[in-house]
Every structure is written in C-alpha cells, then in structure tokens.
Amino acid sequence: MIAPATHLPRVVLYEGPGSQPFKGAERLALLAGLLDRGYWVTRADTTAAASDGNAVLVVGCFAGAAPAVVADSQPVSVIDATGLASDATIDRIEVARADEPMNRPNGPDTWKPWFPVIDTDRCTNCMQCLTFCLFDVYGVASDHTLRVENPANCKVNCPACSRVCPEVAIMFPKYHAGPIDGSPVRQQDVAAEKMKVDISALLGGDIYERLRQRSEGAKARFSKERDAKQALSERRRCLTKLADAAQIPREVLDALPTPEEIERRTAAAAEKAAAALAAQSTPATPTT
C-alpha cells in the first residue's frame, strides 16, 4: 500500500559554482540508478535551482568544500561525490536517506502504480464505473463529478472498469494497448467498447452478478453433495469464462469477496452513484 500525500525523495545533482561537473558517463549512470530506485532527481547548476522545492539530498563533486547550496532552513544532507563511482555515490545516498519509507520499483513489497485515469473531455459523469467497481476506487467530487478517490485500491493489471465505460474515458496508462493506454480514441474504438459493454450484458448484466449467482449455485451444490472438488471446478470454469470475456486477471477474480459482501458493496456503490446523478440534475441554488 502507498502512503498518501508524501513527497518523492528528491536528490539534487548539483553542478554549479563551487563544484566540478560529473563526467558524462557517471552523470548518466547516477541518474538512471537513482530513477530506477524510485527517486526524483533535479539537475541544477545554480544554488537557486537547488533550493527550489523540497530537496532531501544534494550531491556534487565539491572536492571537500561544499558551497551553501541550499537554504539553511532545509533539512538536507550534502554528499561529496568527488572521485566516487556512481554505485558508491548511490550507496551513500541510500545511507543518508536512512529509513524514510518509500515505494521502490523493484522492491519486495512494491506497489505497481496501476489505477484508472479519467479523460474528463470524454467523461459524461454517468457513474457506471463507480457502480461497477467493488473496491471503492471511485468516488464523487464536491461538484458531483466522478473522482478517482482511492487509486491504490485498484487491482493491479485489471482494466475491467474501462470495459463498462460507454465513452472510452477510462485509461490505464500502464496498459499494453490503445485506447486504454491513453492513445487517441478512434471511431472504431468507441464501437468496440460498446460491444464490450454488450458482452458484460450477455454475462447477465453485470459480471459480478453473474459471478455471485455462479458462486451461490456452487455453494448450494457444495453443501448438498459435499463435493468440494466439483464446486471448485465449477467456480474455476466460471472464473475462466469471465476472465476471458472481460480481460480480468484471474488473481482479481480469485480475490473477490464473498457473494454477500459483493452484494453489500454493489448496493453501496449504486447508492453513491444515484446520489451523485440526482445532485447533477438538481439546479444549483442561486446564492444571494
């Protein structure tokens, strides 16, 4: 899970007065190494540029005498990289950063930033996605429009809600193909997306409803026959069909809550959507 509203650790690569420039290959290796570890890097050649923002570390080839690169009020560490290879500089940065929590691109508990992004030029605020999502990713903004409220609740690699949007307004920037990846929407995409909505209708109007019915059927058979194997294979068949039709990763379907919980969440989301739609159609009270 990601921490909300935290700053990305920012490292300033300082190459201004009072320092020697990095060698070209070292500068590139340092930049790439820090970015691939999740940092924000600013390359600055003036002390003003270095002070701009919330630097946590300033790195430069100072030959032992670091200039006053940032304002005294800023809690920063200054690292002299004179004579150090990029790997050794990165090691020093990691030590200086201490135990500040941060998401890491290749860390053991990495959260892959996967969540829906709304094209507000296309979105009509119909709230279908809000009703569809079981994980509270969507919410309603104070102006009654759709808002991606809890991006970190989204199930990684699942683009299912983009399939229910009739306007092709939902993007997943890390998806592998257009238009879901954010590439321009063509007329044929709009038609194709409409077809996908129909697929969901074919599955019973709502894939979760379909899943719920199947799960309940399987549960009833399970209790009657006490045949766990059959119930499991029934559930698997159903999930595979759903996964193929709506391109939902199996892990996501496997992790769905109980049918009762699905029902509860669907009702809560539908209520939220209905309230937003009602507010949208109510003319604003004129202020005096």
Added chain:
Amino acid sequence: MTTASKPSTDSAEPRIVYCRCAYAQVVPEEVKQEVLAGIAASGRGFEAVADLCEMAARRDPQLKALAADDRPLKIAACWPRAVEGLFRLADAPLPTHGVEILNMRSDAAPQVLASILEQPAGVTDTEADV
C-alpha cells in the same frame, strides 16, 4: 565539459521533466535511455522523476508545484491524454498553454530530444557535453 552560460531559472527557458516509467515496461527501454542521455548531456537544468503515475497516485504535492510554475513546461513521458489525466488526478491540472508533452512510447528518441531541448527564440543555449 558542462558549463552553465545562463541560470536555468530564466523565465523564458522551458522547465524540462523526464519520466522514467520505472514501475512498468511500457516505454521502450532504449528510447527512455537515449532521451535521458541526451537531456543529461545537454547542460540544461531538468527534473527527472521515477514514475509520474506513482506520484499522481500519491497526489504528490510536487506535481502541483510543477503545474503552477510560471515557466513553460516540457514533459517527456507517454501519451499526452494519459499525462494530462494524471496531473488532474493529482489535483494539479496542467495549464492549457505553455505545456508540451513528448511521447516516448510512440516517438523515436531523436524526435523527442529535438522537441524537448528546443529553445524558444532569444534564449542562448548552454554548452553541452560532447
């Protein structure tokens, strides 16, 4: 060797932002590496971030600061529709003028570099690494 011939805070010089897309392999590795190498060798000041998506999800306040900056902004990332949506999601909508988004997902590195390093008329270029 890199030397600074003018401060990088000059109001006419665009601010450069490079996105590494570090949490996914959707931007071709060789394109993002070549673009980073070109920007790093240009002698210009710039911001390089690990992953704009990750920052947008955290609604990182630094995105607001970028969007609110008076200077023109050039962002090397992916599809402009997605990048604009990410800034909006982070409550940091990009201004409608003065922002150029370069697409490393669809365009070749030389094309991205030529656009991102292009200076407005009247701005002296810095001396780049060779």
